Amino acid sequence: MAEIQLTKIKSIYGDIKGLLSQIPLPNQDSYISSFIVKQFNSSIDELSDVTGTDYSRNKVTHEAIVPTHNHTVEPFYYSASVRPQIGRTIGRLEEEYGFGSINNQSSPNIAIFNKNQNELSINIDYTINNLIDKADDEEQKTKLRELRDELNKPNKNWEIIKSILIWILNFSKDLFLEVLPIILQSKI
Numbered sequence: 001m002a003e004i005q006l007t008k009i010k011s012i013y014g015d016i017k018g019l020l021s022q023i024p025l026p027n028q029d030s031y032i033s034s035f036i037v038k039q040f041n042s043s044i045d046e047l048s049d050v051t052g053t054d055y056s057r058n059k060v061t062h063e064a065i066v067p068t069h070n071h072t073v074e075p076f077y078y079s080a081s082v083r084p085q086i087g088r089t090i091g092r093l094e095e096e097y098g099f100g101s102i103n104n105q106s107s108p109n110i111a112i113f114n115k116n117q118n119e120l121s122i123n124i125d126y127t128i129n130n131l132i133d134k135a136d137d138e139e140q141k142t143k144l145r146e147l148r149d150e151l152n153k154p155n156k157n158w159e160i161i162k163s164i165l166i167w168i169l170n171f172s173k174d175l176f177l178e179v180l181p182i183i184l185q186s187k188i
Contacts, residue, residue, distance in 0.1 A: 005050060005051075006097070008050045009047065009050055009051060009093070009097060010097070010099060012043050012046055012047045012050065013090070013093045013094075013097070013099050015039075015043050016040065016043050016086060016089055016090055016093070017090055019036055019039055019040050019043070019086060020083065020086045020087060020090060022036060023036060023079055023082060023083055023086070024079060025079070025083075026078075026079045026080040026083065029079060030078060030079055030080065031066055031076040031077065031078065031079060032076065032077050032079045032082055033074065033076060033077075034074045034075050034076065034077065035074075036077075036082070037060045037064070037077050037082060040059075040060060040082075040085075040086055041059045041060060044056065044058055044059050044089070047093075055089070058085060058088060058089045058092070059085070060077060060081070060082050060085050060086075063081070064077045064078050064081035064082055064085075065077055065078075066078060127182050128144055128147060128148040128151070128179075128182060129148070131144050131175070131178060131179065132144045132145060132148070137171075139171075140171060140172075140175070143164050143167055143168060143171075144179075146160070146164055147161065147164045147165075147168075147179065150164070151182070151183075161183065165179070165183065
């Protein structure tokens with residue numbers, strides 16, 4: 001029963017994150033449609049029902065409505081007021097349930113996007129740092145640091161990476177399987 005509830009909460013969390021991704025930054029567009037706000041507030045109601053916790057203070061209120069004299073048109077909301085409410089809810093769910101946390105994953109996910117090199121390096125560095133933190137053996141930590149440093153270089157030396165991977169494979173098959181997705185991401 002608890003697992004089903006957590007799955008429902010995670011689904012609602014995903015819906016809310018999806019809504020936030022559809023709201024432009026305030027410097028790009030100051031207003032958003034009432035549809036998004038209605039969907040968010042509906043998700044808050046569902047979240048309150050599923051968790052048994054009152055999340056109603058996270059709802060977007062009428063104070064965020066853009067004043068208008070035409071009452072036949074659906075209202076628009078200030079994006080500068082809506083985005084923080086949604087972000088606040090996402091942050092709370094991430095804190096309470098560990099959603100979006102890399103630390104909860106037993107191995108890194110493979111998600112290959114066409115990103116610029118800086119974003120990719122940050123992701124790789126963070127994942128390898130997690131592996132370094134988990135490592136018990138000092139030689140393992142040293143090899144993972146060497147791998148991290150080589151993957152962060154603009155001109156990677158694949159011979160060095162290959163020799164580190166061979167060492168890791170000989171050291172631990174499980175560690176190799178955790179490192180492999182990182183290597184695949186950095187190949188791009």
